[in-house]
Amino acid sequence: MSIINPLKKKLSVALIQLKTTANKEQNLRAVANQIQKAISARSNVDLVVLPECFNSPYSVKEFANYAEPIPNGETTKFLSKQAADHGIFIVGGSFPERGDDDKIYNTSLTFDRKGEIIAKHRKVHLFDIDIPGGITFKESVSLSAGNKATVFDSGEFGKVGIGICYDVRFPELAILAARKHNAGIMIYPGAFNTVTGPLHWELLARSRAVDNQIFVILCSPARDLDFSYHAYGHSLVVDPSGNVIAEAGEGEEIVYADLDPSLLESARAGIPVTTQRRYDIYPDISEASKVSAK
Numbered sequence: 001m002s003i004i005n006p007l008k009k010k011l012s013v014a015l016i017q018l019k020t021t022a023n024k025e026q027n028l029r030a031v032a033n034q035i036q037k038a039i040s041a042r043s044n045v046d047l048v049v050l051p052e053c054f055n056s057p058y059s060v061k062e063f064a065n066y067a068e069p070i071p072n073g074e075t076t077k078f079l080s081k082q083a084a085d086h087g088i089f090i091v092g093g094s095f096p097e098r099g100d101d102d103k104i105y106n107t108s109l110t111f112d113r114k115g116e117i118i119a120k121h122r123k124v125h126l127f128d129i130d131i132p133g134g135i136t137f138k139e140s141v142s143l144s145a146g147n148k149a150t151v152f153d154s155g156e157f158g159k160v161g162i163g164i165c166y167d168v169r170f171p172e173l174a175i176l177a178a179r180k181h182n183a184g185i186m187i188y189p190g191a192f193n194t195v196t197g198p199l200h201w202e203l204l205a206r207s208r209a210v211d212n213q214i215f216v217i218l219c220s221p222a223r224d225l226d227f228s229y230h231a232y233g234h235s236l237v238v239d240p241s242g243n244v245i246a247e248a249g250e251g252e253e254i255v256y257a258d259l260d261p262s263l264l265e266s267a268r269a270g271i272p273v274t275t276q277r278r279y280d281i282y283p284d285i286s287e288a289s290k291v292s293a294k
């Protein structure tokens with residue numbers, strides 16, 4: 001049985017883990033500086049990834065104050081220009097979007113080398129959790145959920161799926177991207193915290209990678225203990241065998257990695273689950289689990 005390798009060529013990525021302040025202009029300037037730094041350090045960078053909510057505080061009280069329309073808002077124009085000026089792909093983390101329906105979404109835009117928007121993902125699963133003695137957060141207080149899975153075709157290195165943070169806890173998005181659309185990479189801008197991060201951040205990234213034998217990228221803000229929300233940090237890249245091939249600490253840092261198609265090929269050749277699935281036994285698994293959750 002021949003191996004399907006969705007990754008068309010080696011891809012050099014840079015994940016920008018930076019602190020977010022309450023000042024949007026300052027945040028955008030910091031992103032521009034960090035992109036410049038990444039390009040200067042590694043001239044072959046193809047794709048830059050930014051964290052969830054990189055232009056605003058991660059706070060349900062603040063999302064509406066920072067929300068912008070797409071594509072005519074300041075942050076969209078800024079990201080487009082960065083991508084075009086440097087001739088790189090950018091997965092633009094996420095920022096609060098004010099939709100045409102006046103609702104607020106947590107939205108990630110992806111730009112190609114010419115600065116064109118090639119993907120728009122609105123966080124599908126809102127982060128509503130309550131861990132007594134740990135953390136309570138309810139994005140649904142001020143955000144609305146997106147209603148579609150997102151995969152883009154880079155045209156150069158194959159297809160890529162996008163999720164935002166809490167979306168990584170739901171394997172279905174990555175399964176759809178990898179198995180229905182043949183994506184070789186899943187990218188999640190995310191902002192786990194100091195309670196859930198140590199428990200699940202790396203575990204979930206490695207799980208999504210091994211489930212689908214794809215590369216998985218998670219990009220977080222840097223930790224800032226002066227803010228109400230303490231981001232976990234630890235932006236990382238996982239290969240299709242589940243190995244963490246690059247990882248940041250907690251502070252500001254740029255993580256570099258080369259995504260090598262041969263790693264995907266050897267993972268799928270050695271443990272050929274892609275060709276061994278028994279769809280006769282688990283047709284439409286999501287529908288089945290919906291019934292049992294009632």
Ligand SMILES: NC(=O)CC(=O)C(=O)O
Pocket residue numbers: 126127164165166167169190191192193196197
């Ligand atoms: N911030 C999130 O959306 C998700 C998160 O922190 C978690 O799942 O834990």
